[in-house]
Amino acid sequence: MRFTPGAKVRARVLDPDHHIRLPRYVRGQVGEVIEAEGEGPLPDDRARGLMPPRVETVYAVRFRAAELWGTGTHSVTVDLWESYLEEVP
Amino acid sequence: MGGQSGFGPVPVTEDSGAFHADWEARVFALNAVLRKRGLYNVDEFRDAIERIPPGEYLAASYFERWLMGIEILLADKGIA
Amino acid sequence: MTGTAGHEELPVAARVRRLEERVIAAGLATDDELDEVLAGLFADASPVNGARIVARAWTDPAFRERLLADGNAAAAELGFAVSGYRLRVVANTTQSHNLLVCTLCSCYPVSLLGPSPSWYKSFAYRARAVREPRAVLSEFGVRLPEGVEISVWDASAETRYLVLPNRPAGTEGLAEDELARHVTRNGLIGTATV
Incomplete structure (x- = not known):
């Protein structure tokens, strides 16, 4: 587990030609880790039939609407595999 | 899909139960059995649905997309 | 639930039948297996299950704590074997409201909520819940006070969320099973306050 609750993380800008469970609207955006949810096989690998798939920690990451959309006071929490995230220095 | 504009109001009263027609139930069952048999996993299925050309994707109903997803995977795996 | 297509043959229905025939001919499924799926479908899945969990949380503070800490274990206490996903219960308060969506597909805790409604799978809901939840809620007739902060949960992995609504005022005397009916x-x- 690489990130702890409270850590600031950036969702990577990834745009592969296969399935990825990284919603477009968070790519490149900075959010805060809320919790680690446990480990799961990476959908990118499973979608391509790569055996065995990489297994990674999944994190609930909270983004502010104002940063995602330029407006709004709500938050959006997205569940993201570890390799979808990078540290914010 | 998240954040895209132009889809209009949410069809809040559309709540017809699981299926609108018998064929939708048949598609659901086909997917369940093919996955149980190990022909493909859920991520391959989602990947296949995302490979539907965007125009067709947006024009299709929910279970029409499932149908196209299964057809794509059967073609991938060389099942006539 | 099924059989509503009637005798009018839709092109898509014919296409499904052809697909079914191909799959059966290839030995990948049998008629019996397909029928079995539909027979067992949603047998135990119902929003009554989720309502029972909520009513218990309203009447038993210790259960509420356990539910918020570990949804699967707490659901199991009431006899619901939630498997295949992690259950995370998010509680509304007087200052905060939670809203669930799956923008990537239509992930949903079917066993606790029954089959998902069509609107949950609609492009409009999937697109807009994360961007303008207040506008979406108003289409459901829900108007939250200005100061209430909305948390949207986009179920993009293998956690399934369930909202624990606030217990409505005036229900103090009600027993757990009566509460569940609310x-x-x-x-x-x-997309509703309770």
């Missing part, structure tokens, strides 16, 4: 499926998704 809880709606939309309340468990966050």
